Amino acid sequence: xxxxxxxxxxxxxxxxxxxxxxxxxxxxxxxxxxxxxxxxxxxxxxxxxxxxxxxxxxxxxxxxxxxxxxxxxxxxxxxxxxxxxxxxxxxxxxxxxxxxxxxxxxxxxxxxxxxxxxxxxxxxxxxxxxxxxxxxxxxxxxxxxxxxxxxxxxxxxxxxxxxxxxxxxxxxxxxxxxxxxxxxxxxxxxxxxxxxxxxxxxxxxxxxxxxxxxxxxxxxxxxxxxxxxxxxxxxxxxxxxxxxxxxxxxxxxxxxxxxxxxxxxxxxxxxxxxxxxxxxxxxxxxxx
Amino acid sequence: xxxxxxxxxxxxxxxxxxxxxxxxxxxxxxxxxxxxxxxxxxxxxxxxxxxxxxxxxxxxxxxxxxxxxxxxxxxxxxxxxxxxxxxxxxxxxxxxxxxxxxxxxxxxxxxxxxxxxxxxxxxxxxxxxxxxxxxxxxxxxxxxxxxxxxxxxxxxxxxxxxxxxxxxxxxxxxxxxxxxxxxxxxxxxxxxxxxxxxxxxxxxxxxxxxxxxxxxxxxxxxxxxxxxxxxxxxxxxxxxxxxxxxxxxxxxxxxxxxxxxxxxxx
Numbered sequence: 001x002x003x004x005x006x007x008x009x010x011x012x013x014x015x016x017x018x019x020x021x022x023x024x025x026x027x028x029x030x031x032x033x034x035x036x037x038x039x040x041x042x043x044x045x046x047x048x049x050x051x052x053x054x055x056x057x058x059x060x061x062x063x064x065x066x067x068x069x070x071x072x073x074x075x076x077x078x079x080x081x082x083x084x085x086x087x088x089x090x091x092x093x094x095x096x097x098x099x100x101x102x103x104x105x106x107x108x109x110x111x112x113x114x115x116x117x118x119x120x121x122x123x124x125x126x127x128x129x130x131x132x133x134x135x136x137x138x139x140x141x142x143x144x145x146x147x148x149x150x151x152x153x154x155x156x157x158x159x160x161x162x163x164x165x166x167x168x169x170x171x172x173x174x175x176x177x178x179x180x181x182x183x184x185x186x187x188x189x190x191x192x193x194x195x196x197x198x199x200x201x202x203x204x205x206x207x208x209x210x211x212x213x214x215x216x217x218x219x220x221x222x223x224x225x226x227x228x229x230x231x232x233x234x235x236x237x238x239x240x241x242x243x244x245x246x247x248x249x250x251x252x253x254x255x256x257x258x259x260x261x262x263x264x265x266x267x268x269x270x271x272x273x274x275x276x277x278x279x280x281x282x283x284x285x286x287x288x
Numbered sequence: 289x290x291x292x293x294x295x296x297x298x299x300x301x302x303x304x305x306x307x308x309x310x311x312x313x314x315x316x317x318x319x320x321x322x323x324x325x326x327x328x329x330x331x332x333x334x335x336x337x338x339x340x341x342x343x344x345x346x347x348x349x350x351x352x353x354x355x356x357x358x359x360x361x362x363x364x365x366x367x368x369x370x371x372x373x374x375x376x377x378x379x380x381x382x383x384x385x386x387x388x389x390x391x392x393x394x395x396x397x398x399x400x401x402x403x404x405x406x407x408x409x410x411x412x413x414x415x416x417x418x419x420x421x422x423x424x425x426x427x428x429x430x431x432x433x434x435x436x437x438x439x440x441x442x443x444x445x446x447x448x449x450x451x452x453x454x455x456x457x458x459x460x461x462x463x464x465x466x467x468x469x470x471x472x473x474x475x476x477x478x479x480x481x482x483x484x485x486x487x488x489x490x491x492x493x494x495x496x497x498x499x500x501x502x503x504x505x506x507x508x509x510x511x512x513x514x515x516x517x518x519x520x521x522x523x524x525x526x527x528x529x530x531x532x533x534x535x536x537x538x539x540x541x542x543x544x545x546x547x548x549x550x551x552x553x554x
Contacts (some may be wrong), residue, residue: 006381010381017369024402024428029397032402042364090294104542112527116506124310162307257404
């Protein structure tokens with residue numbers, strides 16, 4: 001199937017991209033690696049420490065707790081956003097003015113700067129002056145996300161669902177509109193139920209974009225920082241201190257460069273590993 | 289059945305619009321009204337919050353700074369991604385698959401990991417606190433994304449187009465600029481849209497790399513929130529204004545956005 005021709009000169013076309021990305025990726029990554037194996041006492045004096053920081057990070061309960069919270073958060077939002085996104089995409093109108101209206105309105109949360117997303121939910125959920133907080137309290141739930149860990153989690157998850165479900169909807173909708181009408185006509189002639197149309201036609205056709213959607217949501221939710229720090233600041237206590245919040249606290253707050261760098265690398269490797277495993281597993285049938 | 293079809297999207301859109309409505313309504317309230325009483329819509333309608341933003345240069349300057357680096361970044365990302373995406377979609381060359389995967393891994397690098405080294409790198413080369421610094425830094429995640437999207441669109445163009453053009457004696461760049469680019473105009477629009485979007489919404493790197501001269505609006509907001517007490521009305525007005533560029537851009541590309549990722553290959 002591969003119709004590409006071999007052409008070593010193609011490297012010239014790729015070169016600008018490689019230079020720009022390498023400048024931004026390789027140099028800082030080297031700096032991180034450099035910090036991760038050294039100890040500093042200020043004055044720009046560095047001492048080689050080997051894998052000390054890695055061992056320290058891997059065995060610290062603080063890192064393990066943050067990682068657990070991170071995995072819980074990512075698993076929760078994936079479990080909500082993917083099925084919800086698919087369901088909404090299936091229910092979207094297929095033609096007419098409704099399509100444009102739906103697309104523009106649904107895409108809105110995607111284009112709001114992340115700190116504004118945090119700020120919106122911060123205000124929206126305040127128990128005294130926010131619409132959500134006030135309503136929940138009026139309904140009899142003693143809700144205050146600045147004090148209760150459960151309420152903070154609920155708000156954080158609600159915010160992420162609000163922010164990102166539309167991405168899943170847009171992707172799935174694009175895949176659904178690409179299915180030829182003939183498939184549905186054939187299904188109707190065969191007397192297929194709505195359910196089997198979904199399982200046999202729509203879901204397989206959405207597989208590719210679902211892989212992309214899950215990968216993107218996995219990566220981005222694992223990296224979430226700005227929205228969460230503006231909304232809860234990691235609190236109450238450490239209840240919503242996710243990995244990157246903890247990382248920034250260590251690196252920029254306490255200026256412990258060694259542990260922060262070691263943690264960065266472990267963090268990056270976890271994302272890479274998960275993404276690669278998932279991708280390899282999902283596409284193993286395609287390569288024969 | 290028809291009515292049922294409409295309920296799900298409608299409910300979802302209501303859920304999306306409620307927090308946005310709350311922000312907008314708050315931006316038209318006075319600080320007293322926000323903190324003093326709970327009102328569903330502004331009782332003492334005021335435009336003071338917006339007036340303040342449009343007359344104070346630290347506020348409107350933030351918008352200008354943001355737009356400058358976002359536009360710079362979008363242009364840069366798309367321009368360098370175009371030839372690269374062409375190479376990936378048309379040619380086989382040494383290390384092409386590894387290179388493609390390596391590019392995508394940069395999309396997976398948490399900004400928090402790079403914040404400090406970026407600060408040191410851009411300070412060292414004297415670009416700290418310039419629009420160029422932020423525009424370059426955002427290339428880290430936008431170039432891989434642009435290459436990914438454009439490659440998908442380009443692979444959808446039959447190879448015969450290239451071959452015919454070369455047989456007819458077109459030079460590579462003449463063909464590329466005059467014939468090939470117009471055929472994938474939609475793809476370029478989608479790629480530019482996503483670059484614009486991710487550069488516009490990112491704050492951590494933008495904030496780390498600027499202090500005064502190129503401070504983005506988002507950073508102005510967080511700093512104001514901590515220094516001048518809690519002026520919620522002003523903050524809400526600034527937040528509402530940050531939505532406008534997104535809405536404008538999305539209106540223009542509404543028919544293409546859905547296709548952006550769908551055609552790209554992983």
